Every structure is written in structure tokens, then in C-alpha cells.
Amino acid sequence: MSGFRLEPLFASPLYRAQLGPRALNHALEHACLSISRDDEAGQRWCREHGYEGYTSYASLDDLPQRAPEFAGLARQLERHAQQFCRALAYDLDGRRLKLDSLWINLLKPGGHHGAHLHPHAVISGTYYVRVPKGAGAIRFEDPRLAMFMAAPPRKVRAPRARQSFVTVTPKVGTLLLWESFLRHDVPVNAAKSLRISISFNFAVA
């Protein structure tokens, strides 16, 4: 059949970039491990909330002030977030995107992170510090699922843009940014070692 065209509507793009230099990643890996060993409040929070590894999400809100590696990362994140914001054609009406929160995630082998949103944010993302083989994926869910009503499921081999769940496998140094309303989860870490990532939110200041 011919004589028609398809126009993508209301798509929410995923932003992907590779950050450098390699030395920054090494420094971040070292800093993440060191902070996780020292942060007793964070360790306690993880025990109490069944977090399978360590996260600084609930205990530390000053990583860029605490270590220069995080300040260096934050500067790169600001630039990429501005770029993404322009690509999304957001009209901020004279205001700007501000890095609102930044936290470490150490996911143990066998650990996972269930589906969630990042509330109070506009753009969210993750930078991947250590991605052992078998531990890489993040899975995004089509935000329109709740409105699909009687729509049939998509074919297993449907084009990626038509799938209801899309899995992205990052590499070391990968930066992913997405609109914060996109629900996502991290499947079980099937690797034999820690998966290390740094997540963050941008809000409009």
C-alpha cells in the first residue's frame, strides 16, 4: 500500500551522550565508593527501606560541594540539560533549569529498582559510572499506557518507537536525560559486581 504518511505526535525523546574525560569517571567511581563507606545515615536509610546496595538519595544533598568530581560532573550536566531543553522547545519565560538534586546509586548483584517517577522535576537523568556486563539496562514505559483502553498490545518485533516498554543499555560514561514524567525501572542486576550510577533532577528555577 502507498499513498499515506505517518507523522510522529507527542513523542518524548530520550537524550543520550557520552561524557568524558575517562579520568573524571575514574575519580567519580572512587568518590562514590568512598562516600558510600562513610555515609552512615545513608546506609541506615538503605537498610530500613530495603534498598539493595547504597544510595545517597535520602542522606546527602551537597555532593557538588562535597567533592570536586561531582562539581565537574554537575557543570557538564548543566550544559547537556540546557541543550535538551532547547531541543524540547521548552519556553522557560526567562527562567532557567537548575540542578535540583544529585545522588549516588550502588546496586548490588541481584538488586533492582522498581518502576518510579521523579516528582517535582522537569528533566531527570542518570550518568553511568560503572556498568558490569549484565547490569546495564534501564527500562522506560510509554506514559500513554493508562489511556490505551482497548488498544491491542504491540507486536514483540514492533519498531522501537512503537513499543510500550523500551530498554536502553548504557555504557560507562553514558549520560541519559528524559522528561521527568517518564516512568522507568532498573531490572535485576545480573552481573557479579556493583552497578554504579549517579542520578539527578533539574527543576525550573
Ligand SMILES: [Fe+2]
Ligand atoms: Fe529513576
